[in-house]
Amino acid sequence: MKLAFAVKHLGASQFNHDLILNTNRVMRSRSDLDISVLFEDVARPCIPLHFSSMHIIEGWGYDGAVIATNLSTAEKMIRFPCVSKRLFYAYDLEWLRLAQKPFRQLRAIYGHPDVILAARCKDHADVMSKAWNRTVEVVESVDIERLLELVS
Numbered sequence: 093m094k095l096a097f098a099v100k101h102l103g104a105s106q107f108n109h110d111l112i113l114n115t116n117r118v119m120r121s122r123s124d125l126d127i128s129v130l131f132e133d134v135a136r137p138c139i140p141l142h143f144s145s146m147h148i149i150e151g152w153g154y155d156g157a158v159i160a161t162n163l164s165t166a167e168k169m170i171r172f173p174c175v176s177k178r179l180f181y182a183y184d185l186e187w188l189r190l191a192q193k194p195f196r197q198l199r200a201i202y203g204h205p206d207v208i209l210a211a212r213c214k215d216h217a218d219v220m221s222k223a224w225n226r227t228v229e230v231v232e233s234v235d236i237e238r239l240l241e242l243v244s
Contacts, residue, residue: 093244094156094176096128098148098165103135107161107183110234116142118236125240126156132164151175157243162186166201177243179208181231185216202226208242 097115102108115127119142129145137145148168151158157177160166166180180201187198202209202224210229211217217228231238 093124093240094126094128094154095240095243096130096151096154096156096158098130098151098158098160098169099132100162100164101131101133101135102129102137102141102145104138107234108138111161112137112139112141114234114236116140119143127236128154130154130158130165159239159243163198163201166207167197170201170204170207177208178204178206179210179239179243181210181212181234181239182216182220183212183234185219199224210239210242 097111099108119125119127127143130148130151131145132148148165151168151172153174154172155174155176158169158172158175159179159181160169161181161183163186169175169178187193203226209220209226210231211220212232214230217230220228229242
């Protein structure tokens with residue numbers, strides 16, 4: 093199975109640490125997976141990668157499942173023409189901190205019928221579900237196996 097995570101960067105953050113650590117672990121134990129990371133900004137990875145990483149522009153030709161991890165990457169993922177499955181894993185409720193809340197733009201992401209929504213905890217999932225009137229899956233600690241279930 094082909095899977096790509098779309099991230100802002102691979103630099104030091106709790107999310108990136110968990111993503112890289114868990115992906116490295118899964119890649120060591122399973123040979124049937126082809127996992128990549130598509131990044132927007134170049135940054136030195138916080139820990140060594142045991143999988144491929146490339147600029148997000150490569151998503152335009154990507155034909156596997158894509159998991160976006162923020163609003164910017166979710167917006168790009170929706171426009172990728174060849175993606176087999178789309179999942180938005182909202183590790184953070186960044187839309188709550190926007191100075192201006194462009195409802196139509198946010199609704200185009202959170203309400204998109206082809207996008208599966210997931211959150212990092214039940215509280216975040218409840219907020220998203222109530223705000224966007226959608227089912228939101230809970231995936232704690234960047235659980236790669238659970239994310240694979242959701243996109244397969």
